[in-house]
Amino acid sequence: MSDELDEIQAIFFEECVEGLATAEAGLSEMAAGDASAEVIAGVFRAVHSIKGGSGAFGHTALLTFSHRFENVLDEVRAGAIPPTAEVVKVMLGAFDILSDHVAAAREQSAPPADESVLGALDDLLANKGAGASAPPAAAAPPPAPATSPAAPSAAVPDGDEFGFVPVAAAVEEFDPFGFEPVAVSLDEVVELDPSDWTVRFGPSREALANGGEPILVIRELERLGGRVERVDGSSLPDLRDLDPENSYFVWTLSVPGSVAETEIAECFDFVAPDSLIEIVRTEAAAPAVRIEPALPEPAPLALVAEEIITVHAPPVAEAPPAPVPAPAPAIEPTPAAPAGERSERASDQPSQTIRVDLSKLDQLLNLVGELVIRGSILADRLSPADQERVELPQLSRLTRQIQDSVMSLRAQPIKQAFSRVPRMLRDLSAETGKQVVLDVAGETTEVDKSVIEKIGDPLTHMIRNAVDHGIEPPEERIAKGKPAEGIVHVSAEQKGARILVRVSDNGRGIDRARVKAKAIEKGIVAPDAQLSDEEIDQLICAPGFSTAETISNISGRGVGMDVVRSNVEALGGRVEISSVPGEGTAFTMILPLTLAILDGMVVRLAGQRYVLPLASVVESVRPEPGQVQRATPTSEVIELRGSYLPVRRLTDFFGLGRGLEHRPEDCLVIVVESDTAGLVGLMVDTIDDRREVVLKSLDQNLHPIRGLGGATILGDGSIALILDVEAIVSASSPTSKHNLKGLAA
């Protein structure tokens, strides 16, 4: 029992996280001035879902808070409270507390202090919503029909059209959750469009006890274009027999036939299981569908709480019966929309998704990798004629396609990593007294899940750094003739096989003289070192470096940028810093798109096979005698079409024996292009092959080794190590862990 409940709770918290993201995105849009009915309704729905689940799981503090937050949102949605900047600010504050409440419920820790925020919310209700301080219910106009993408423009009833009469004064008194009185008409019967859905809903006693509010379910249905056709109050007992905590009504609604059944069913997600819920086609022939509510997705039982990702599935063929147009289409990955607003909107639509345990995807990926390997073993053993005869090429093509599909399953919008940024900035801004505006771009850029997971920490440090060191206090900014508000841009874009994640600010820029002085003081560089601007900027990432004169709460401990650099390097990426004094600083993380598959060149070093990522290979050269020359006793260059490139002997780099006495003309020089050192020649014994390899991490069971990006399993089942070109060319000596200068310098 408790295991099962835990699993369902885990799903609930996953949904809370999604709900919070939706709410935050909506609130940010409102803050940016877009307070359309759609946006407000999205925020409302998100908070409402959190409330519904929290009631069901007995998270009282979360329930109470979300309920009061929801009350305000409801008024905003109804237009009783105008969404002014001030109101949005209060709601953003409430959102932060809501996040804390969710975290507290999840960790079973003490709920956050929410009195001041609740007070602010109550003030909003009392002042702005003066006209609606009485329970709103039927008096509130129904939400704008525009929120329902699937609904035809027809048939959103005006609430009063049915001559609603409030019933049961007692309802107001017993209600601990602020139930609104429900207005019903007992005798209205309306002709139904034959193809419409008929939905019957009779909440159970338990549904009410869990904090479910029938009116919200009905509003949800109304938003889909539904209308209340009649309310059956026939089971209503005499007043003296009335159990004030029970529900006696059964609502019958008609919902346009164009709405997918799943959309209707979703309205009942948080309704207790023993409630009456029927969804039937009005053409009497269609069988009644009795749905099991309350468990949004009972299927994936073996869920691991933290490791769930949502996968977009194509519209499911067997979903709704009969002539319904395809349900809301799955969201296609859109190429980096300018501000990501559109996709935000799209994600409000119920998309066809399933939740999959991430470890299952990883297992699938591993198996596909094995399949690829087995395929190449087969190819190795069969002659080309035999390969054709057994249709091996077709099989290989299919395998490749499967591999691509699995990879795409793991691709997720980078939005997930960006989601905690707005909150962080608000907190930072409050702590430092600096005024900061966030500008996010490219959040729909898709990246492998593994990358998203690992850029969270670096991103946090970069943003802290931008606010703490970059953005000036308002007075200083005004004195410099800048707007008082600083801007932090966070953006992501795909460039070839790389993802660029950039955090930039329009603050004071890097004070290079001070950085250099500090580095000399800390013994990081020699006092007489001649450093270029870029090299000085890179010093920020040196371990133990910090210029903050007083150690602030936020950064200044001298670990931040060092962590950024090492995390990013561990991902096979690098950090670029550019800064203009007085104008701002930009930190760019350049990351590989995926960590899992790589196009590689198989080379031999001292008889052993290594894989060189093809992305960095420019050309390969068989040197003529004399073409490779010694520049210094320990370094060599190759003369290539008139220019000289540094050459590294990989056997030396890895200490595999065979030193300089080995003749270059017996080897191959592979020219690689590196980010840090430009063109460099790498000397290898031979080239074996070119193939796609599945990257296996070494540090899963080992630790990272400098110069190696991982390992892969070759066609014969043996292991080949993957070379990390950047690490090799940037290491001036094999042992230097933190060298700051590239070879080009």
Next chain:
Amino acid sequence: MSATDSGERKIVTFSLGDRMFGIDMRTLIEIREWEAPTPLPKVPAYIKGVANLRGTVIPIVGLAERLGWEPSVPHARSCILVVSIGGKQAGFLVDEVADIVLIKGSEIQPAPEIEIDEPGVIAGLVQVGARDHDDAANEAGSMVLLLDLDSLNVIRQMELAA
């Protein structure tokens, strides 16, 4: 594996040179024949390289070297014990796998003083009786040193060494 546990448990016994050792069965994933692993550059000598364990890359550690003794020279009966330590997997080269025996927690005696680089790794000493169906008569009453591979913490040591 702590020496204070009571109750029965299974251990796998194996030899390194002329000494017998045992590890808890629960940490064992599989026993494989010795096959030269792919050597890794720039790692301590006791890391023999990496091997492919059904799609996962695992390090192969020379246990004798790791404990500070003469390296074992792989021979026809050399084996690799693949174990899971602290969520990570690693293979250990041993000279010969001997047996799987059932011992009681109460039979475990305190570890003797022996010359070893990692004192904490010896979890205790246990006398393993002769087995009637085993032709190795000289095993009667042999002493087995129980190893606690968790405390050996190979992975962490490798990180320090790197």
